[in-house]
Amino acid sequence: MLVALTVGVAWGQETAGVLRNAEDTGLAVPVGLTKRVGDRSVILHWDPVVDPALAGYHVYRAASPTDPFEPYSGILPTSHFVDFEVENDSTYYYRVRTVDIAGGEGQDSATISATPRALDDKAFLDLVQHTAFDYFWYEANPANGLIKDRSSNPSLSSIAAVGFGLSSLTVGIDHGWISREAGRERVLNTLEFLWNSPQGPETDATGYHGFYYHFLDMQSGRRHGDSELSTIDTALLLAGVLHVQQYFNQEDDVEARIRTLADDIFRRVNWPWMQVRSARICHGWMPETGFLPYDWGGYNEAMILYLLALGSPSFPISPEAWTAWTSSYAWQTHYGHSFVVFPPLFGHQYSHVWVDFRGIQDAFMREKGLDYFENSRRATLANRAYAIDNPLDWDDYGENVWGLTASDIPSSYRARGAPPPESDDGTITPTAIAGSFPFTPHESLAALRHIYTTYRQRIWGPYGFKDAFNPSQQWFASDYLGIDQGPIVLMLENYPTGRVWQVFMQHPVIQRGLARAGFVPMAEANNVQSISGMASQVSAPEAQPPHPKTRSEPGQPAVQPTQPDPIPSTPPPETQPAPQRS
Known part of the structure; x- marks a missing residue:
């Protein structure tokens, strides 16, 4: 029949x-x-x-x-x-x-x-997190651990997505979505590939001087097309590598091998090789043309890059690099919030995925009287305020439709953000909202709920929220991007458990990097603001973990300042080229 x-x-x-x-x-x-x-x-x-x-x-x-x-x-x-x-x-x-x-x-x-x-709030957030995690489990090559850059391209892997994916595996284990044995097998395969893949000046290598090409072929692991040797994407990969090194701490052969491989992979990176013009780190290198013409200046997602380079036990850069990085910060006031600006929200999220900046300050933040966590909170609230203000009159923008960052747009892929406005075309990105959860839990939860309810059949798919949508053009993305799924998984874990922060901040590399960048605990320990204020609403009752100790002052509790008086805005000292995430 x-x-x-x-x-x-x-x-x-x-x-x-x-x-x-x-x-x-x-x-x-x-x-x-x-x-x-x-x-x-x-x-x-x-x-x-x-x-x-x-x-x-x-x-x-x-x-x-x-x-x-x-x-x-x-x-x-x-x-x-x-x-x-x-x-x-x-x-x-x-x-x-x-x-x-x-x-x-x-x-x-x-x-x-x-x-x-x-679903109640906790169950809804668990679903959002679990579906985003599924991307890293199902859209990976289990033989080498490489993860698709985007769901629609079966041949292209993003090394930054691999870094997010490594850390996401620990979340899957902690939640019981995968077994520890399955998770560590995937991690081991990934690290074996990263360590044994070819490094050298050849155009079809996997990396050079310990750095990795931005995009790799999913099967061969070799450089994809004319991809650049990328410093920031290598740093995001290495953050995941160091995280799993710290996480897999059991005394058995598999986990011991994971720790050894992670150490070897990290120690191989020759950070000073990428300091070609000044103390700052170059964006990257190509075998055909040499070093790229741009260096990483603040402020954007590259804090994690400098902290790892400063903390290297084998090829460290000097502390002057951090001073050079912060010298180009632009401090401005928008919608009543004063902060170091970078319009797309991913720049306020990526480093915070792994580094717990609550209660610690470098020299720049000591002068301003806050920490980088508070800076990201203000930037996120200003991003939302911009959507409420809606100066370009886009459809549906408002208190529950906000979140501008780099993502797919109706015509291509672009970094967008505000304030100040940058390439705002009416496109909203769910990862900008979910990735901000530790900074704006109430606002992020309300927005995610609203977007799911309002656009469910067009925005929801096999891995949760699709990459982006544009109500003004009635456009909804069909793809998922690994670098956008990662912050959803990991920032929903940092709020409220803090497990990613807690594990990563114990690593000697990040402790050394923070200390050499001049971070010390904030002086005032009596102005404590917990981010777990709505934990009873969106999670099972659970104590907020103590702030991981920095090398400078063991035992200092996490603190957050009350908001200082707004500081008058100053014009940005220089303009950096817009980073390309994907």
Whole structure:
């Protein structure tokens, strides 16, 4: 009997066709079927079947275990499915079959049931975090640990995404989404690849002088196209490497090997080699043309770059580099908030993913009377205030539709931000909101809730919130980006548990880097502002972890200042080229 299929309701591309009943096609039965259940939505994932005869997958659904399973999708090219044709508090049953290139269907997978429901705040945030984590688990090459730069490109890996992914694996273990054994196997494969992949001046190497090319081929691990040897992307990768080195602390052969590899990978990086014009670090190098013409000056995402270079036990840079970095800060006042400006919010998030800046100051922040955490909080509130003000009159901007950063836009990819406004085209990016959660928990939660409720069927997909959307143009991204999924996973972990911060800040490299950059605990310990004020609303009751100790003054508690009087804005001393994240 032949069954004619119509296009179903799954996320992503589908192909209608004519399929035969289940038979022995020789294809493996899908395994690992799992679910993510939300308010009027069900996400299914399963382990991909690797077979040249595979055309895709076919999902079946039933209303009860005893009802017949009916064809429910077209042929899906990927191993996930999103069902929006569901009602809360009703249970649905799903099975998956493989489909071969001749149209034959394989045998049924195991059955899984799912009951959509309205979610409280904690469950909603868990769903957002878990779905973002799934990107790093499913969109990776498990053999070498490389992670896709974006979900639609199967051949291109971003090394920064790999760094976010390494740290995200620890979150998956802590939440029980994956086992410690599975997580450390993926980490070990990643580090073995990073250590053993070719380093040298050749145009098809993986890296040189310990640095890595911005983009690598997902399979070979070699340089992709004319990608540059990238200092900032190497730093984001290494932050993940150091984090897993500190996290996997058990005395067994696998975890000991992880620690050794991480140490070898980090010690190999020759940071001074990238100081070609001054104390500042160059953006990168290309084998065809040499060093790029730009150096990293503040303020942007490169704090983590300088701190790791300062903390290196093998090739450290001098403390003068931090002074050179901060010398180009632009301190301005916008919407009643005074802070070091950088319009796209990713610049206020990336370093904070790993480094807990609460209660510590360098010389610049001592002069201003705050810390970098407070600086990011003000920048985020100003970004939201800009959306409320909406000077360009974009559709839907407001108190719950904000978040300007670098992302896909209707025509391409661009870094956007405010204030001051930079390339604002009406595009909003969920990672800008979720990645700001430790700084603005109330505002971020309200915005994520509103966006899910208002745009659910167009913005929600197999890995949670898609990259971006533009209400004025009725455009919704189809892709996910690894560098945007990472801050969602990790900043939702830092609020409220602080686990990423707590582990990373114990590493001797970051302790040394902070000390050599001149960071010391803030003098006033009586002005404490906890970021866990809404923990009872969005998380299980849990004590806020103590501030990880810096080398300068062990035992100093975390403190946050009351807001000082606004400081008059000053014009930026120089303009830096806009960094390209992807």
